[in-house]
Amino acid sequence: MAKILLVDDEPSILSVLSTLLKAEGYIVTAALGGEKARDILASNEEFDLMISDIRMNPINGMDLLKIVHSTRPNMAVIMLTAYGSVETAIESLKLGAFDYITKPFKVDELLVTVQRALEYNRAMTENADLKAQLGTRYQLENIIAESPAMKQVCEMVKRVAPTDTTVLIYGESGTGKELVAKAIHAYSRRKDKNFVAVNCAALPEPLLESEMFGHVKGAFTGATANKEGLFQTANGGTIFLDEIGAMTLPIQGKLLRVLQEKEIRPVGGNENIGVDVRVLAATNTPLDQLIAEGKFRQDLYFRLSVIPIEIKPLRERPEDILPLAYHILRKETPTNQTPPALDPEVSAILESYSWPGNVRELENAIKHAMTFAKENKITKDVLPSKIAATPVKQTLSSHSDSVSAAKARSLKAFIRAKEKEYLQQVLAKTGGDKEKAAKALKISLATLYRKMPEAQE
Ligand SMILES: Nc1ncnc2c1ncn2[C@@H]1O[C@H](COP(=O)(O)OP(=O)(O)OP(=O)(O)O)[C@@H](O)[C@H]1O
Ligand SMILES: [Mg+2]
Known part of the structure; x- marks a missing residue:
């Protein structure tokens, strides 16, 4: 006991x-x-x-x-x-x-x-x-996390995934909220059941209610048959309520009841249906602000934010920019081809730009550049013009700054970051072929994996 x-x-x-x-x-x-x-x-x-x-x-x-x-x-x-x-x-x-x-x-x-x-x-x-049984390696594939802030997010994902706790993910647009929600699902015991995403901002109130909880035939004009709600579709799995801040107060009240009682009631129905669904929610508006304005129920906020996860904007974690860029280059290149290389000047620009649209904007910029790249090389002139016009700050990749950056970040961390960057470049050059990369680097495959656990897949 x-x-x-x-x-x-x-x-x-x-x-x-x-x-x-x-x-x-x-x-x-x-x-x-x-x-x-x-x-x-x-x-x-x-x-x-x-x-x-x-x-x-x-x-x-x-x-x-x-x-x-x-x-x-x-x-x-x-x-x-x-x-x-x-x-x-x-x-x-x-x-x-x-x-x-x-x-x-x-x-x-x-x-x-x-x-x-x-x-x-x-x-x-x-x-x-x-x-402990699985050994030490427990990697979150697909999530690039070089910065301490993002590593902490991954740590939280690993910790909360196996529980059934509600998680509230906060982050600006394009920071990776949905990616994190999917990772939580993928690492949970619900992984073989559905992950259902609902964008609460996309539908007007009556539709959102019937989308989430379903409706019975005749509930309203046009309801010609019973319809299952997304909570039922997600039964046994996870529901991801995106942009939860846009949910109206009456639906918030209904959602609160669902969280407490684990039952839904379809629109127009008079019986409750039991559901076993884990709820993850995301917002890009701080909910406390909405609570202060009377637009969000505090009791629902408390239920949802049992575990809060905040994803920092990309400009506050510059260490992630280049690893993300390489990741996107690899992802967007057909497997039998070599991903384009980044010109050093381009690396410096990418690290200097403020990325108001975060990772999504970086993704679009890289895709744009790949379309126009010549000789498999990304140069400044193929970047979207707004980004190409960025004045280059003293960044990690600009040599002149190496020393002060190393001081600021501790020499060890700096060298590790540089090493990783280089490994990623080589790996990109070999088109992701790890054996070739190890050979080119004159290290063993095991050493490559040790230095880059995420390459082991
Ligand atoms: N750390 C990361 N590693 C790899 N890919 C990432 C990372 N963060 C974001 N992405 C990618 O960036 C894109 C945007 O991420 P996602 O859709 O999860 O963001 P979001 O916060 O839900 O955005 P929005 O607020 O616009 O809905 C996706 O393609 C996602 O795979
Ligand atoms: Mg999203």
Whole structure:
């Protein structure tokens, strides 16, 4: 049975909660106050979950969360917070808490959250075991991630994929939100079932509702037969609600109910249908802004953003630009041909440009350049003119800057990046033929794979 560490500095709450959880069969250790809890956490007694009040003195819930986070990676944490201090609670999610509950809480809500936290925890542990069994290599194909920010995104994808947790993906247009959502699906146990994407901004309200939940015959003019909704199509799999910020308030209310009850009701129907669907959502408008404007329900936001993943704009992760460019060149070249090479001047321009349309814009620029490239070489004059006109900044690929860039990024990281860039160029030249590339580089195939794990596919 799961073991829970319960922390509050109010004896009455501690005793009520303790009774409640014991009645559900959990093994509960109650700690009156943060200091007591800290001592227990310092022992080697094992727990699956900590439920802790946030506001306590002198050691508060956030302090305890940090201790758990750094010393007990397999332990889930739920925070308790007084109504009105939600901000600290949200802060706690960023620090790794599974969820929080506002006091006064509903018993049902508490128990469901406890169950979900334990389930999540179990999935995480199983995932860790599985990874250990598979060995160290657990690569996310197709996602280029050279920058620390993007590597962290991949790390999150690996961690959350095996769970059934809702994930909210935030990023500007073209940053790779759908790609990340697909990766989460591909690495989950739902991978053999459908991944269904719904663009919430593309349809007006009544249509969106019937798209998502289906409708029964005669529900409205034109509903000549029963129609299955996308939630049913995604049954057993994953639904990706893109541009969720565009969803109107009435549909938000319906979605919230679906998330809570795992049942949908088709438009015009009077019976609910059970569905087992994992929900991933994406937005390019920060939802807190929409909440402040009264356009988005805060309770739905909390449900959706159990795990938030932010994808930074491309201009904030310049290390990804050239690896992405090579990736796109390879992807767009027929397998039996050699991808075009990038002129050094072009590399510098690509790294200097601000990419307001992010990876999608880079993709379009490379495709455009490939159409006009001569002698299998991408030169400045075949880039879209707006991009070609970019003044070249001191970038990683411009030699003059090598030294200062190395200083800024630590020499080791710099050399590794340079090495990788070179490997990618050679690999592009050999048309992705790894044996040929290894030979040209005078290294073994194994060394090539070690230096470039993503080449192993
Ligand atoms: N890190 C990456 N590695 C490889 N390809 C990427 C990466 N990021 C984005 N892409 C590619 O860029 C294109 C845009 O990505 P995607 O459609 O996922 O972005 P998005 O954030 O959903 O965009 P939008 O907001 O316009 O819907 C896709 O072709 C995707 O494969
Ligand atoms: Mg998209």
